[in-house]
Amino acid sequence: MELDKMDENDWKYHGEGNKSLVVSHFLAENNLNSIKSEPTAEQAFRHIPNIVDYSKYVMKPLLGEKYVHSGEVVKLPLDFVRQLSLKVQQERPELRCDKVMDTFSGCGLCLPNLTQLPLHHLRDHRPPICVEIKPKCGFLPFSRNITKECKRKVCRFCMHQHYKLANGKWKRLSRYCPLDLFSGSKQRMYVALKNLLEEPQNNLKIFKGGELIFSCKDDAKQQLELNDLIQHLRPYFPHSNGLYNGHQPGKAVLNEFIQVICSALLSGGDSNRSGEPRKVHLSESKPHCEASPFPRDLLRNGNQGLPKDSVLAKILQVQMLDNLDIEGIYPLYKRVEQYLEEFPRERNRLQIDGPYNESFMDTVKNCPAEDDGSVEYAVGKVHQYRVAMTAKDCSIMITFAPCEENEEHQLNLEKPRFTYSVSILDLDPKPYEGIPHQHKLDTKIVNYYLRSTQAPPPSSLYKERQECTLLFHAV
């Protein structure tokens, strides 16, 4: 990249989240409005390097070298950044426009384009398909600090849906349940993925050749319905056109598509002597969420464990570093706060705001199991909680393209054959200051869920629920 010759017209708006605006090829412009107070110049300049360090020294060792791309900090000419921000403004979804792009630090993050595959895989005329899933928290909390029994039965995502609907974040309830996706059971994963396709919200995006072709309405300029998605996918699954006696070929295409995603999510495990991937059962809690639409009578074999090195097992393992739940973390946060009030200079030694280096990682790994009343224990647990929060909010990118026989990294499917890559993105550190907000939000979600499920629901909610039950239509 020749920095002095950078022209905003060579760059294209790609998408954005709450904090990052992404332009191809790929420069993630950090959005400093997500820092609660006005950032100081020091904060602005440290922000992107902090993200890279956190990814490199904390998340990569925990999630695995092969899944994490930490990227590089790049210094950009301010004029280029200002012009770029004007250029992309009209393409930004309305719901993100309250955030202003950082046009003064001149810092950007350069990452590989994860919606594409390395060039040598592109011998086929069909461009790669990329499926981005934000799976959210895949286990029920098991901490003894939990005060509301429903948290042990219904997962956070399913409870949060009711609150999001009431607040107008989404118009329809999603029937996706993360516990089904993380179950390792192909049947349950299939149902979870089907429900994501029916109501993607911000949990599913699909790209073809790097272009967004399927996502929630607010993100896509032109929303594609499932039928349009099927038309896009048809050339990748040519033999399924003849399945189902020609009655429901679209359903067969989606069926195969979901199976490819499942295989990628379960790939990467060791093999034991029988050739089967070694499975791990990570959850100490109940493995099923009572709000999931998966039929209870089919649950008997519904939690088969995840292959040890699969992307889902890696993410779940890190999510489960939150073993005290926010209800157990909040008092420890207050212990740290009290200590810092007395000894403000200790903030640096305790690495409250970083640096995110090996020593931070040591604290995360070696935090004692029992509370000895010390501030060190409290800081260790708070660090672990923040790391777990990152894993609860990250996304998985599965990119696949048709491949020739004998190519490496093939998904083990009868036919067709795909070459693929699996990565994890959005691994930013979650701020220490966010803990009181998390505590309040947890209470609000649980109370709202209890109120809305115990009282007879308003008729409009019922209506929404029926309306969101879509079927895969034949095309």
Ligand SMILES: O=P(O)(O)O[C@@H]1[C@@H](OP(=O)(O)O)[C@H](OP(=O)(O)O)[C@H](O)[C@H](OP(=O)(O)O)[C@H]1OP(=O)(O)O
């Ligand atoms: O709290 P949650 O579970 O709603 O997660 C937030 C996400 O909402 P979601 O529930 O996925 O729709 C939220 O996603 P959206 O911006 O709403 O798409 C962010 O990812 C937010 O992270 P941050 O504050 O920007 O670092 C996320 O906040 P964190 O809790 O991860 O800090």
Ligand SMILES: Nc1ncnc2c1ncn2[C@@H]1O[C@H](COP(=O)(O)OP(=O)(O)OP(=O)(O)O)[C@@H](O)[C@H]1O
């Ligand atoms: N390396 C990449 N390759 C391709 N697409 C990317 C890449 N990084 C980010 N994106 C796209 O940009 C979007 C926003 O990026 P990202 O999730 O990192 O932003 P964020 O603001 O941290 O999100 P969140 O709101 O979840 O906190 C992603 O959902 C993804 O579609």
